[in-house]
Amino acid sequence: MNDAELAACHQALGVSPDITLEELERVFMKRNFALLKGRSGSALDANPELDAQRQQLRTAYYNLSAHLRARQQAQHERAERARPRRQPVLAPGVPPPPPTARLITPPVVTPRDPADEEFALFAFDNWKVNVFVPPLLLGLVWLANISPLGFFLKGFHVWMHEFGHATAAWLCGFRALPLPFGWTPVEPVYSPFVYWGLLLLFGILFVAGAVERKVWPMIAAVLLALLQYYMTWRMPEHRQEFWWSAFGGVGGEFYLSTLFMMFFYVQLPEKFRWGACRYVFFLIGATAFLNIVLMWNQVYRGLEEIPFGTMINGEEDQGGDMNKLMDGFGWTKFQIRRTYHQLGHGCWIALGVTWAVFALRLNKVADWVTARFSKAEAGEIR
Numbered sequence: 024m025n026d027a028e029l030a031a032c033h034q035a036l037g038v039s040p041d042i043t044l045e046e047l048e049r050v051f052m053k054r055n056f057a058l059l060k061g062r063s064g065s066a067l068d069a070n071p072e073l074d075a076q077r078q079q080l081r082t083a084y085y086n087l088s089a090h091l092r093a094r095q096q097a098q099h100e101r102a103e104r105a106r107p108r109r110q111p112v113l114a115p116g117v118p119p120p121p122p123t124a125r126l127i128t129p130p131v132v133t134p135r136d137p138a139d140e141e142f143a144l145f146a147f148d149n150w151k152v153n154v155f156v157p158p159l160l161l162g163l164v165w166l167a168n169i170s171p172l173g174f175f176l177k178g179f180h181v182w183m184h185e186f187g188h189a190t191a192a193w194l195c196g197f198r199a200l201p202l203p204f205g206w207t208p209v210e211p212v213y214s215p216f217v218y219w220g221l222l223l224l225f226g227i228l229f230v231a232g233a234v235e236r237k238v239w240p241m242i243a244a245v246l247l248a249l250l251q252y253y254m255t256w257r258m259p260e261h262r263q264e265f266w267w268s269a270f271g272g273v274g275g276e277f278y279l280s281t282l283f284m285m286f287f288y289v290q291l292p293e294k295f296r297w298g299a300c301r302y303v304f305f306l307i308g309a310t311a312f313l314n315i316v317l318m319w320n321q322v323y324r325g326l327e328e329i330p331f332g333t334m335i336n337g338e339e340d341q342g343g344d345m346n347k348l349m350d351g352f353g354w355t356k357f358q359i360r361r362t363y364h365q366l367g368h369g370c371w372i373a374l375g376v377t378w379a380v381f382a383l384r385l386n387k388v389a390d391w392v393t394a395r396f397s398k399a400e401a402g403e404i405r
Contacts, residue, residue: 029090035083044091051084145298147290153381157287157305164309168317176310180276181205181334183311187275191267193217196255199267205334209267218255222248231292239289269347273363276315281370283308288381316367323364329356 033040038050058077143149144156167173185201188209192199196218198210225244232240254263266274287305291297321327331345332338341350348354354362380386 028086032083032087032090035079036087038087042091044088044095047084047088047091051080054080144302147288147298150382150384153288153378157284157378160302160305161284161309161313164306165313168310168313176314178203179307180311180314183276183279183307183315184272187271187273187279188267190275190279191254191271193221194251194254195258195263195267196251197263197267207272211264211267213255218251221251225251228292235292237290237292240291243289265352269344269352272344273315274366276311277363277366277370280308280312280315281373284312284374285377288377288386312370316370319360319363319367323360329359 029040033042036047036050036054038047042050055077058073058080144152146152168176182201182203185203185205185207188207189199189201192207192209192211196213196215198212198214198217199207201207225248228240229244232238232244254266258266283304287301289297318327318330322329329345330343332343333340336342340346345359348359349356
């Protein structure tokens with residue numbers, strides 16, 4: 024390399040001309056690690072500016088390290104030639120040893136970026152996936168629901184209903200066991216194991232998100248912990264019973280299925296293997312959501328009756344969710360129809376807003392904040 028190229032390499036790496044090879048490796052590792060941390064916590068996040076900086080840094084390092092190795096080799100050879108050599112005394116008939124072979128430095132291979140090998144459908148920042156895949160999956164699930172295959176999807180609706188009761192009870196600090204045949208026994212007594220166990224899980228989610236610089240898991244963990252605190256310690260007992268006993272079942276079919284689909288866009292920590300698992304959760308959420316929304320649209324228009332009773336004991340069972348809303352909490356039929364109908368519209372709006380945010384890449388604001396925080400921590404922003 025000529026002097027101008029050497030000066031450009033020194034400037035790109037921020038080193039002096041008299042740097043040694045060992046010092047150069049340490050500087051390169053430190054600066055490369057700082058750029059990696061700036062990619063919002065994941066090597067899969069596309070950032071052309073940071074990728075260009077990393078490529079420039081690698082090129083300067085490889086060129087300068089090759090120059091330093093060549094200079095060290097030349098200095099070693101000059102020292103060897105300048106040092107007087109003592110000729111060995113050989114026995115008669117013994118051939119002289121071969122000349123010392125010159126060391127050849129193998130070419131440096133630039134490591135491949137893991138983002139280049141990522142399967143497109145598992146990537147979280149693929150614009151086409153975020154825009155087209157969720158609506159297509161929702162359409163396929165709708166076709167499956169109206170086809171004879173819809174009968175085989177009924178189990179997901181029941182599970183989502185029972186998990187609605189169970190999650191409300193857990194957030195209130197009560198033990199609950201969602202059973203797949205339409206019943207969730209709840210022990211309406213505060214359980215420290217439930218409260219602190221859930222809080223521990225939220226803490227693990229927050230720490231994992233912080234370690235990998237993923238902001239959405241951290242936000243979700245904080246919001247869930249605050250919701251748990253309110254529902255356990257601040258909510259009156261009769262409101263707790265309202266949520267886990269009467270409203271949480273059908274309500275859970277709405278908001279849990281919506282959250283299942285919204286989390287399609289959220290990049291969870293790598294340990295969750297969420298790139299592939301999110302498709303399974305989206306399909307489960309979509310089939311439960313479409314089933315409950317379409318049914319309550321029919322109820323609101325008067326084409327179907329309000330589902331009184333329970334799945335186990337039939338319509339005459341007074342322990343059904345709708346029966347509890349009317350007999351225990353004073354709701355009218357009109358109030359029941361309107362509430363669940365409006366809840367369905369609210370879920371559609373939440374899904375639409377989430378789709379628009381990620382389709383327009385507005386989520387990059389959070390990634391930019393995370394990147395700035397990482398740079399500040401690395402000492403690059405003053």
